[in-house]
Amino acid sequence: MEQIVISTAYITLGQVLKEVGLIDTGGMAKWYLAEHTVYVNNEEENRRGKKLIPGDILLFEDGRKIEIVAN
Known part of the structure; x- marks a missing residue:
């Protein structure tokens, strides 16, 4: 299991997608989540x-x- 370490109270799902390289820009998050299933x-x-x-x-x-x- 991978880990993302944060130093703030929270991180948004869009920021995580960008951090792990699934999207290139924050604007792509909406598209990614419409096309792919993510569970939290x-x-x-x-x-x-x-x-x-x-x-x-x-x-x-x-x-x-x-x-x-x-x-």
């Missing part, structure tokens, strides 16, 4: 502005898992 804590999520906090687990349709952790 086992619930399907399609809001690019969804706030993710330490402890949240993301699961992508290709099987990739990412955990948000605090710095």
Whole structure:
């Protein structure tokens, strides 16, 4: 499982998509989420502005898992 370390209270789903290289710009997040299934804590999520906090687990349709952790 990959980890994304944040030093703020939260990170948005769109920022995570950009951080892991699934999209190139923040504007692509809406398109990506419309075309691909992403689960946050086992619930399907399609809001690019969804706030993710330490402890949240993301699961992508290709099987990739990412955990948000605090710095």
